[in-house]
Amino acid sequence: MIPWNYTQFKQIAQNILEDNRKWSAQGKVADYIPELKKGDPNAMALVLASRDGSLVVGDCDRLFTLQSISKILTLMIALEDQGPAKVFFHVGKEPTGDPFNSIAKLETTATARPLNPMINAGAIAVCSLIKGKNSDDKIKRVLEFISMVVEREVTINAEVYQSEKETGHRNRALAYFMKDTEVLEGDVEDVLDLYFKQCAIEVSCEELAKIGLFIAKKGELTNGRRMVQRDTVRLVTTFMVTCGMYNASGEFAINAGIPAKSGVSGAIVAAVPNYLGIGTYGPALDEKGNSISGVHMLADLADQLGLSIF
Amino acid sequence: MIPWNYTQFKQIAQNILEDNRKWSAQGKVADYIPELKKGDPNAMALVLASRDGSLVVGDCDRLFTLQSISKILTLMIALEDQGPAKVFFHVGKEPTGDPFNSIAKLETTATARPLNPMINAGAIAVCSLIKGKNSDDKIKRVLEFISMVVEREVTINAEVYQSEKETGHRNRALAYFMKDTEVLEGDVEDVLDLYFKQCAIEVSCEELAKIGLFIAKKGELTNGRRMVQRDTVRLVTTFMVTCGMYNASGEFAINAGIPAKSGVSGAIVAAVPNYLGIGTYGPALDEKGNSISGVHMLADLADQLGLSIF
């Protein structure tokens, strides 16, 4: 399936990157927080990581923040910390046709639970389930976990964190609403602090691919050490398919068919079960909030290399 | 219309109060904040205030908090401070079929404005329009205004205020949501502080009737001094009819037909244009959040004295 001739494979990746460069002009860099606006709309990167090493094309030396990609990582930690029963008492398992920051369903759904852990409300609820005495304590655990996976000590971009904390009114609304309906436990501002921090963790595109590979390998590090249970990763992989790409997840499943999660910084992580981790970067977003070049590169990759799980 | 024979009139009021005593057993004292739970479910009071004096029956020596009744008073101040054009740029004029604390319409309505100033979201938006450098400054003006109307220096019930401030998660959600959509200006917590304070202002049932008379007289004090413009009061009176009784306003307009505003403390203020101010008290609430005995006393009064404006 994968032409594991490195030179040939690199050429395919290079072509896919160049072929999709045109899309960036049709996208728009996220502007809802001042720091994100600084993203270079023309930047593009594509990294494929296999057990045997990485293949890198494009602007891969840049760091960017994880944003919503952090949701799959904290979900893993929460599942390991609390077990699925407790986690899914606070957050549902169903995809939703609503935008990622929507609040209406929290009011109109009988259970009041956020529909899934990939929408903002759900991810905030997941934050409240990470063990630790406060957000400082908890983010330390999150950083350590990600650092193990990417084999570098990752840190938080302080400007992005501050920016999100100051302007995150919608997320604050979601959190206080869930506090009111008793979906959220603990101190609201402390939970939000963790959420804003995890969104601001910085990685490179190559590190993104390593996260993808970690998922593809069902929770094993490159060195073979198991970090989380297989079932935890299977759960997260399922959410990546049904709701990883905001409310374009259904379309992405059809067009690419690779479990993936995107962030508004323009990053996408994807995992071809058992084979491959993929990272893409391109800050110009489509109207659903996904990297416009990233979505197209992944569809082309899936098509040319037969990576769809369907 | 009104049998302005005091003895006879008092007898009618007394009978109406006694006839409706039975309803309290079918209602429920508000329990969403600890302090409100302390209300005596069997307490009942009815006061009618005309230009010539007040008629009092029932437990009229108790003080209770204004809660949502404060919404009509701060709306008057905001209208005088900013003029209708600015006020209605931030809040709509239309009744809604949704509950008073609903958030869904803020998301699904194109303008993002709260539908009217009588629902919580609208009243919070109105708070942000009161002039003053912060909530302390603003609440001072609100207290002075109400003190002038009721001819006593009114104050805030500190326990109720603290209680609402600590547990007002839903109102916080509404406020942050409106901050996000730029409906709300200024510091969210400061605006909320004013909102929680105004809800906790204490009055007696007789003072409630004075507020009603002030509205019936289109903004004139008992001494004839004009406090606010006629148009301001006409506007507020209209909102009392279309949305003063939460989402039972339509039914109340049919059954009683008197402009009125209720609060979850069990108070209702009503104003028969040009004639009469009415205050009722009874902490047992119906399922829509209106005083169950109050609603029935007002319907009987309207029926027996022909007070409906329709």
Add this chain to the structure above:
Amino acid sequence: MIPWNYTQFKQIAQNILEDNRKWSAQGKVADYIPELKKGDPNAMALVLASRDGSLVVGDCDRLFTLQSISKILTLMIALEDQGPAKVFFHVGKEPTGDPFNSIAKLETTATARPLNPMINAGAIAVCSLIKGKNSDDKIKRVLEFISMVVEREVTINAEVYQSEKETGHRNRALAYFMKDTEVLEGDVEDVLDLYFKQCAIEVSCEELAKIGLFIAKKGELTNGRRMVQRDTVRLVTTFMVTCGMYNASGEFAINAGIPAKSGVSGAIVAAVPNYLGIGTYGPALDEKGNSISGVHMLADLADQLGLSIF
């Protein structure tokens, strides 16, 4: 209040009509059914009817269809036929912030009842409550009732009726939805047939004012004969205030303060309790579906003659 010097009064009405002629250019004739498109956007008429006779200015010889104005007339008949308890088992009493043809609330409201009889869903439910063995039988009763009120044998505009019947897909959706939730009894197509027919009844602007006067007089004909109970008319008048002008009812109550009901043909009927019936005509509609010149003429009339009930 009313300068019952006919010449002087006529001058006022004439001035108001001319002053508001400019608005028509900013409105738009309804185009959702082919027949309505034929309305002359520049036509304008204003009629005031008192116990002593009518005052007519503008293009008053035209006939137009009642459209939604029919809702208040069939509501009267249903209330007389079944009593309020049965009617309000099938339809609510509360205003709504949703558009007149909205279906979402039928699904999301616990009771499944349409919120009030002035929105399409509510009016269709009311149709099912009119006594008669089928729509032919029922429309005959409706026509007789209206003919008595306007003192002319009114008829249905067959083209408009056919047009609405063929293209009334949204109303059909509302009706079948209510059939599913058992709000609507009887044969759906028969109920809809009555609804489409009642909308297509033709009157003149002078006849509209007579309908308004009939309401102002609480159900008495010009000759003093009582047609419906006072309580029935009081109920209907209340709905005119809280939901008579689609989802601009709140704003109209503030600006004009006269109980009124509009139709998409460009007609508005208004009733100043005990005094005056008013008809306006002007097919150019504002974005909420109300006659743009009509709304402004009524606000000016209310302002200049002090007709607001608030």
Add this chain to the structure above:
Amino acid sequence: MIPWNYTQFKQIAQNILEDNRKWSAQGKVADYIPELKKGDPNAMALVLASRDGSLVVGDCDRLFTLQSISKILTLMIALEDQGPAKVFFHVGKEPTGDPFNSIAKLETTATARPLNPMINAGAIAVCSLIKGKNSDDKIKRVLEFISMVVEREVTINAEVYQSEKETGHRNRALAYFMKDTEVLEGDVEDVLDLYFKQCAIEVSCEELAKIGLFIAKKGELTNGRRMVQRDTVRLVTTFMVTCGMYNASGEFAINAGIPAKSGVSGAIVAAVPNYLGIGTYGPALDEKGNSISGVHMLADLADQLGLSIF
């Protein structure tokens, strides 16, 4: 992965069926149409079909109607008839958190399109895209298609069809709503007739498994003949994962991870890509409308045989 020792495999299937027999008592046979009520709540069947033959356990001689399972078959035909571009102009690709028969999103979503072809609104829209001059013509093509796949001439259960046609008010509401918003083309009653007919097509559990195998083999018949394009089946398979099990699809993807589609008759068809078709039958439904024993049998199968695609 699969212990292709027939005896051993049959034992596993038999055990799974018996282990899950207990669930039926906790479910409820569909009662929204009289004919479905006749289903035996204790009946259970499980069939696995591979390229080499079928394995059958339980009550497999019964026939039952396809109900919503027909949605994946008509979607295939519509995709082949019109191509994906035209199909997805009329219906979306995104999963939804709303119930299968919900109408609210049709009103509140900007595009007015049903969110996906697995909810009723979407499936009705798909019906309008099947080629043929009327519903008789179209259903003939649908029957022929299914007959080829299951290798028997399938027919319609006339009682179920009549029953659904007479009581399908909700589906009628959905269809007329979409006619109004121009999502649905053609004659509404004719489109609905096809929809009611396709739901009433009868198959056995073994035939269900053959349909599953046909999907697992990406559109090839047992004899190797290709009936539809691979891409068509890949698309349909994706929808089975993201929205095949009503609004329990996310949970089923986590618990079983096999592409599947259920019907309210108690049937579920599942397809393990390239390997296996599965049919389950058990008319007792859980609260989401899925066969309660079927859902559990599939989760156990996936677990014991490692069939999850995630």
